[in-house]
Amino acid sequence: MDPKLKAYFESTLKEVSIDCVIFGFHEGELKVLLLKWKGTEGWSLPGGKIYLEESVNDAAVRILQERTGLKEIFLQQFYTFGGNDRYKNMDKAALFRKLEWAFGADFYDEKYMKRHVSLGYMALVEFEQVVATPDWYTDECMWCEISAIPELLFDHNEMVEVALKALRRQLSYQPIGYNLLPEKFTMPELQRLYETILGKQLDRRNFQKLMLSYDILEKLPEKRTGGAFKAPFLYRFDKEKYDRAMREEILFAI
Amino acid sequence: MDPKLKAYFESTLKEVSIDCVIFGFHEGELKVLLLKWKGTEGWSLPGGKIYLEESVNDAAVRILQERTGLKEIFLQQFYTFGGNDRYKNMDKAALFRKLEWAFGADFYDEKYMKRHVSLGYMALVEFEQVVATPDWYTDECMWCEISAIPELLFDHNEMVEVALKALRRQLSYQPIGYNLLPEKFTMPELQRLYETILGKQLDRRNFQKLMLSYDILEKLPEKRTGGAFKAPFLYRFDKEKYDRAMREEILFAI
Numbered sequence: 001m002d003p004k005l006k007a008y009f010e011s012t013l014k015e016v017s018i019d020c021v022i023f024g025f026h027e028g029e030l031k032v033l034l035l036k037w038k039g040t041e042g043w044s045l046p047g048g049k050i051y052l053e054e055s056v057n058d059a060a061v062r063i064l065q066e067r068t069g070l071k072e073i074f075l076q077q078f079y080t081f082g083g084n085d086r087y088k089n090m091d092k093a094a095l096f097r098k099l100e101w102a103f104g105a106d107f108y109d110e111k112y113m114k115r116h117v118s119l120g121y122m123a124l125v126e127f128e129q130v131v132a133t134p135d136w137y138t139d140e141c142m143w144c145e146i147s148a149i150p151e152l153l154f155d156h157n158e159m160v161e162v163a164l165k166a167l168r169r170q171l172s173y174q175p176i177g178y179n180l181l182p183e184k185f186t187m188p189e190l191q192r193l194y195e196t197i198l199g200k201q202l203d204r205r206n207f208q209k210l211m212l213s214y215d216i217l218e219k220l221p222e223k224r225t226g227g228a229f230k231a232p233f234l235y236r237f238d239k240e241k242y243d244r245a246m247r248e249e250i251l252f253a254i
Numbered sequence: 255m256d257p258k259l260k261a262y263f264e265s266t267l268k269e270v271s272i273d274c275v276i277f278g279f280h281e282g283e284l285k286v287l288l289l290k291w292k293g294t295e296g297w298s299l300p301g302g303k304i305y306l307e308e309s310v311n312d313a314a315v316r317i318l319q320e321r322t323g324l325k326e327i328f329l330q331q332f333y334t335f336g337g338n339d340r341y342k343n344m345d346k347a348a349l350f351r352k353l354e355w356a357f358g359a360d361f362y363d364e365k366y367m368k369r370h371v372s373l374g375y376m377a378l379v380e381f382e383q384v385v386a387t388p389d390w391y392t393d394e395c396m397w398c399e400i401s402a403i404p405e406l407l408f409d410h411n412e413m414v415e416v417a418l419k420a421l422r423r424q425l426s427y428q429p430i431g432y433n434l435l436p437e438k439f440t441m442p443e444l445q446r447l448y449e450t451i452l453g454k455q456l457d458r459r460n461f462q463k464l465m466l467s468y469d470i471l472e473k474l475p476e477k478r479t480g481g482a483f484k485a486p487f488l489y490r491f492d493k494e495k496y497d498r499a500m501r502e503e504i505l506f507a508i
Contacts, residue, residue, distance in 0.1 A: 015269040016336070016371050056336025056371060080334040080373050082270070082310025117270050117310060117371070119334050168504065172427045249423065 001106045005136070007114040012049035017116045018060050019047035019081070019156065021163035022068060024127035025180040029145045029153070030196040032160055033067070033128070033138050034140035037153065040098045043142070044153040047118070048135070060121040068123075068132035074179045075123045078166040079159075081116040086155045097151070099137070120165045124179040167197055171248040175216050178237050186232040187211070195215075216241045255360050259390070263366040266303035271370045272314050273301040273335070273410065275417035276322060278381035279434040280355070283399045284450040286414055287321070288391035291407065292354060297396070298407040299414070301372070302389070314375040322377075323385035328433045329377045332420040333413075336371040340409045349407070353391070376417045377435040400450075421451055429470050429505045432491050440478050440486040441465070470495045 001009075022033040022045075029212055034043045047064040050056055057077075096113075132141035138159050144150070149160060170176065177185075191207050211217060218238045223231040255263075276287040282307060288297045302317040304310055311331075313385075318327050350367075387397035422428065426444045431439075431447055445461045451466070465471060477485035 013269050013369075013371070015267050050336070053338055053371070055338045056334065058338075077334060080310065080331060082373065084306070084307055084309045084312075115306070117267070117373075119336065119371075148415075169423075169427050173423050249426075 001109060002104065008049070008136075009109075010049070014112065014114055015117060016019075017047055017118045018056065018062055018063055019045045019118045019120055020060065020067070020122065020149075021045060021078075021122040021160055022064065023122065023124050023163075023175060023180070024130060024143060024165070025196070026127040026143065028192050028196065029147075031135075031143040032144050032149065033130070034142045034144050034149075034152070035067075035134055035144070035206055036140035037095075037099070038137055038139045042095065042098075042153045043074060043150055044138075045156045060119070064121070066135065067133055068125060069133065070125055070129060071116045071164055073123045073125060074162070077119060078122050079120045081120055081155055081160045083155060084115070086116070086200055116179055117215055118139055118159075119204050120163060121161050122166065124176070126179055128182075135228075149187055162191070164197070171172070171197065175214060175242055175245045178239075178242055184220060184236050186234060188232060190235070200218065214245060216245050255363060256358065258402075259457055260484055262390075264402075266305055268366065268368055269312070269371060270314065271301055271303050271372045272317055273299045273372045273374055274318055274321070275374065275376040275411055275414055276312065276318065276384075277334075277376065277378050277417075277421070277434070278384060278397060279447055279450070280397065282377060282446050283401075284398050284447075285397040285446070287384070287386055287407070288335065288396045288398050288403075289321075290394035290396070291349075291353070292393045296349065296407045297404055298392075299410045300389070303341065312369040314373070318377055320389065321387055322379060323387065324379055324383060327377045327379060329375055331373060332376050333374045333416045334371060334414060335409055337409060338369065340370070340372070357408055372413075374413050374417060376420065378418065378430070378434055380436075382436075386461050413423070418451070425496055427449065429468060429491075429496055429499045431494055438474060438476070438488045440488060442486060444489070445468075468499060470499050 012064050014103065020174065024031050025032065025141050028120055033046060037048050046063065046067040048066070050059040054062075060075055060077075064075060065071060072187070091101065101210065113164065117149060132143070134141055136216065151157065167176075176197070177190055181189060182195055187208055188204075189206065191202060194207065195202055214251075217235045220234040220236060222234045224234055257399065258284055274287075278285050278287065278490045288301060289300050290297050300317065302313065302320070308316075314329060314331075315327065318329060319325060379395070386397070400414065400418060402426040403411065405415075406443040421430075425448065430451070431444055434447055435443060441462050442458075443457060444465060445458065447459065448457055470492055471489045472490040474490060479485050480486055
């Protein structure tokens with residue numbers, strides 16, 4: 001086995017790993033970052049291992065930084081995947097044969113290829129600022145609309161679904177959008193973000209009323225011009241109020 | 255080392271474990287089940303290991319069943335604890351010396367005492383139906399009010415706090431109470447449950463209005479009698495509607 005790869009396996013946890021669902025919002029669609037495994041046609045979520053002395057949260061931040069180039073990422077654990085067969089219907093032998101083609105015949109070592117429990121983290125990132133970077137076992141990156149995600153390796157389709165469900169739940173107690181929208185945005189753009197996460201259309205007037213009731217938006221004197229319709233007002237988040245709403249959560253409002 | 259203990263360690267994951275925050279509601283107070291470690295004065299949450307071929311969710315169900323005797327438990331993962339020093343300020347050596355006193359001098363084996371990443375599960379149980387049962391490393395059980403929890407071993411105080419926060423969040427998208435209250439209950443009893451979870455008093459009229467708006471309660475023709483005050487109406491959950499609200503979640507209601 002390649003000495004660098006062996007050193008990486010030796011210095012990391014053997015039974016635990018991290019996988020990341022990185023959400024970006026682009027052209028009115030919620031997208032997820034995927035990586036293609038070397039020598040295969042298999043796509044997966046970005047992921048990695050945890051160094052023996054590293055906390056899992058630090059490892060998640062490091063892995064995301066390595067994959068996206070972003071330093072300040074809103075990142076959170078959403079679920080830990082510990083099925084006893086996370087390879088599901090995959091042909092595991094065939095996958096490892098392909099990886100051997102890319103990494104050498106001694107790539108597969110039972111000692112390092114144990115059953116892994118994977119901690120799922122999700123991040124919301126500014127699409128425009130991401131420099132997607134493959135890692136040692138992948139050679140291609142792709143942003144994929146959540147409605148068009150192909151069959152992924154392992155249990156990664158389930159991971160995307162669970163992350164999306166967690167994101168939906170979050171809308172009921174925390175604001176969203178700061179890391180997903182440009183600094184200035186219109187109310188229809190914010191609504192489109194919510195709609196793409198919830199997977200359903202929302203009533204325009206009720207949406208605006210609810211958003212304004214959170215008291216986290218600042219209405220700007222400018223308008224978005226250039227469109228075919230009446231120019232809509234621009235808003236931006238009041239960062240201080242937004243952060244307080246994130247911390248205190250909008251809980252059971254009675 | 256005791257052969258049974260060794261066999262248990264050999265047949266379970268080495269780097270991953272499970273800890274459970276078991277909530278019960280009793281005499282108007284939210285309580286948590288704690289266990290005292292043999293030969294020590296140290297209290298911890300109930301927990302256990304995962305068999306090599308067992309899914310983590312199955313392991314959590316098994317562990318909870320072993321500790322409470324309950325088969326149908328509402329159980330969910332709430333967070334995974336993976337700090338690189340989960341012993342915090344504890345005197346780890348002193349703890350293991352005490353355990354050696356109880357389990358024999360060869361109890362401590364580096365091979366089995368690696369850093370553990372622990373999956374936190376929480377359960378809401380009917381207090382009256384629980385038969386709390388210590389396991390191989392503990393010899394006493396205690397239900398403890400969440401406002402009076404002593405200093406626990408490892409990072410277990412943090413676990414209780416994070417579980418409570420997750421439970422609070424849950425109130426914003428799912429109903430609660432079916433596993434915590436007796437079959438028939440009054441509106442003030444339901445309100446007391448919410449108040450003890452949220453740690454704050456709620457307005458009686460707004461609470462009742464919100465609860466009835468969920469359309470999961472059935473008002474019974476009977477009243478609770480025997481109290482000093484005006485007899486309050488009794489309610490019970492409409493199980494079908496309750497289950498649907500659990501499944502569909504009360505999300506972002508616009």
